[in-house]
Amino acid sequence: MTTHEVAEKLVQYCREGKNIDAINELYADNIVSREQPGIPHELAAGKDAVIDKNNHWYQSVEEIHSAHVSDPMVTGNLIAVAMEMDITYKESGRNQMSEIALYEVENGKIVKEQFFYKN
Numbered sequence: 744m745t746t747h748e749v750a751e752k753l754v755q756y757c758r759e760g761k762n763i764d765a766i767n768e769l770y771a772d773n774i775v776s777r778e779q780p781g782i783p784h785e786l787a788a789g790k791d792a793v794i795d796k797n798n799h800w801y802q803s804v805e806e807i808h809s810a811h812v813s814d815p816m817v818t819g820n821l822i823a824v825a826m827e828m829d830i831t832y833k834e835s836g837r838n839q840m841s842e843i844a845l846y847e848v849e850n851g852k853i854v855k856e857q858f859f860y861k862n
Contacts, residue, residue, distance in 0.1 A: 744851035750815035750822040753846065753853070757812045757826070762797050766790060771852035778858055793856075806831045822846040822853075 744752075749769055756765035766774075767790075776787040776796060784796040813825040824844045831837045842860035846853050 746820050746822060746848045747817050749848050749851065749853065750817050750824075750846075753822065754812055754815050754824060757824070758810075760807075760810070763794060766794055766797065769853050771849070771854045774854060774856065776856045779860060803832050803834065804830055805833045808837075820848045822848065 753765055753769055756762065756769075770790055770793065772790050773788070774790055774793050776784075776793045778785045784792075784799060787793045787796045808829040808831065809827075810829070811827045816823045822845070824846075825841070826844060827839075827841045829837070829839045840860055842858050845857050845859070847855040
């Protein structure tokens with residue numbers, strides 16, 4: 744799968760709220776995922792750890808009011824996607840956030856992801 748094909752499938756899964764499906768299909772077993780410093784699960788290594796991180800996030804959400812995922816921007820083996828969400832968390836209330844997600848692809852699989860946002 745080319746980086747462009749990975750990017751298109753990734754965005755489709757994200758728009759449908761199927762993040763776990765994206766991980767299962769598009770991520771390498773040795774994926775490394777990084778959040779902003781100080782965030783729970785700041786570093787997750789391996790597909791199982793990334794799935795656990797995503798499940799933990801889903802469990803913290805009370806309601807997703809809206810979510811927008813941009814079209815991907817691809818250069819070489821890198822994918823950038825802008826995401827905006829309006830979410831109510833169970834413990835901290837409603838929050839609107841904007842982030843840039845950066846993905847690195849090798850051999851048709853995502854091997855690194857990093858999220859940039861103000862926390």
